Amino acid sequence: MIMDSDHLKEAGKQAMRAARKINRLRSLGIVTAGAAVLVAGITAYKKQDSLYRTFVMPAVRLLPAETSHQLALLACKYRVYPRSQYEDNANLQTKFFGRMLKNPIGIAAGFDKNAEAVDGLQDMGFGFVEVGTVTPAAQEGNPKPRVFRLVEDRAIINRYGFNSEGHQAVLQRLRLLRSKEDFNGVVGVNLGRNKETMSPMADYVQGVRVFGPVADYLVINVSSPNTKGLRDMQTKSKLTELLEHVNEARTRLERNKNVPILLKLSPDLSLSDMKDIVSVINRKKSRVDGLIVTNTTVSRDNINASNKTAKEVGGLSGEPLRARSTEMIAQMYVLTDGKIPIIGVGGVASGYDAYEKIEAGASYVQVYTALVYEGPGLVDQIKAELSSLITSLGHANVQDVVGTNAKFYLPKK
Template structure:
């Protein structure tokens, strides 16, 4: 109701700031913390998931991009997300691209953004995480990217700097090489460039946190050709990566209900939401067919409903994430998805979500 009556009338970025302020305030309102947790937390124990050596109450998490600077984790956790991925965080602070840079396509249940990794920088985010510790927050993923001003020849050093600062505070770490809004970033997805980057980040995380292994994931674009998806899958196995997030936003603009003229007028940026669903699912199925259970897959892109989430699990996702679905559906979204998943699991032949992971792909690849 808040979205339809108030937030949709605001500039999208202003609406985000207003909604996020309310979410951040929620844990400080007497009685509201307990009420939200009771209402929104995944209630069915069969939804519990173990991934990266961590126990999560449910598979649905909030994708990177909503909480860029780790300022609202407690409030987001109260809304029923089993994990929250902050960022993307860069080595140095940066303002991002000029506004306007976030646009709604309501007819398509989609967003276009060219935010450009606006964030306070890894030093500020690390200091905030150190002050707050882990109490009262969900499982925390930290998504890291390249500072725009850093030349591509120094990209590895920039990622290593951010890793050293943030790995001690992360339950898992994500190398983002797939946003379309930082020039040259997607070039790092080529395995010849991705291999040394991931190797360096792995080593930096191990130096920063010698007492435990911080799980390392890579987030890829839906616009990769199938052979490049296969190459990333092979690289993940070669390097012993802990996970792959499939997928980021797309630069494609095909199949939209919104007329081409208004879409073109918005300019460049990554498209998220329902139009991404089919390709993101296809990439996920392709990855699972190649890595199976050896690499944790996180499905994201066009997930709006419990049925969408269930399809990702059957296609190989151990965890799922959303962003645009949350924007359109509002604060009850995670609760609705988890409840619908519990219903689908109960009606299926699978005893647990873990049993359901990849069932459709296994069935088609005897």
């Protein structure tokens, strides 16, 4: 249905009034209710996705960044967003560690940290959902404020520090999810360590034991820049020891003994570091089933240096990370001879960005930061553009594209 000018003007007035009201609210509960009314009112005109970008997203961005995050999470949790009506083209279907995905687009870890909104995220059209990062014991993470928008750069800086409700709370939600007869989604669990821990390696082993039976894949996250000493676990000796313990824990599972284990890497690794990591994951005892490339970066390249917010400490995500993550995907694809599946993440905001990462060597792609700026309709847009590119460039299926242009993205010698 196309809105006439009077309806459009009235919707605009309502959105502006709601935006001003939201900006004055102090209680997160009131913010949630107000935003839910705003979303419900505007989405009365089904599939008017431009209204999200024009009214809803700017209104939500009047709030502090972390409040907006919680608001979006609650909207997904209570399934406020209208369910996607996009029918995934058959050329987006792909194999995923023994499962079939309708499409290769997933939501990255960090959005739904505690597995509260998996159903709502599936409604948006994601092919798979990754929850977490989850730590063994509940922890609040770093002090607030800890999330910052760089609007001009279409980027986010965060220093959450693995805020998590802990293993048991997330486990109970995943068990409930699995008990639903109509649920058949692919859900991964991103594992981390507690800030105050006597044994970081034991934290990851515990994560494998707890979530191995209920997850479709597990992610060993040693690449966040927001937990002191975490990235040191990417060094050759420590990573070897960690992955040996993790793989040993997997063999002892009573259920789902073959749950895939993926390793999430930092974009700030050197080529030498990457070669060391490949030598580790090629060993039988420390092998992984896949890689996630990349996490957030501490670099501040490719951003507006005059923006004071850019000086905030934390991991940078979004458009400024796009080129680096794509380059690193290509490097890891070549270094591993294309034998280890890669999930590409970093700066994906269109089907063209997704295609770029896939031809660089990613088999699957994750999205997060762009949703902050574009809203839930972005997922369908990415899939439609990606499907069109696959066909127009002469491929039958997304799997045919993987790594076809990896060498193009490698640094020039």
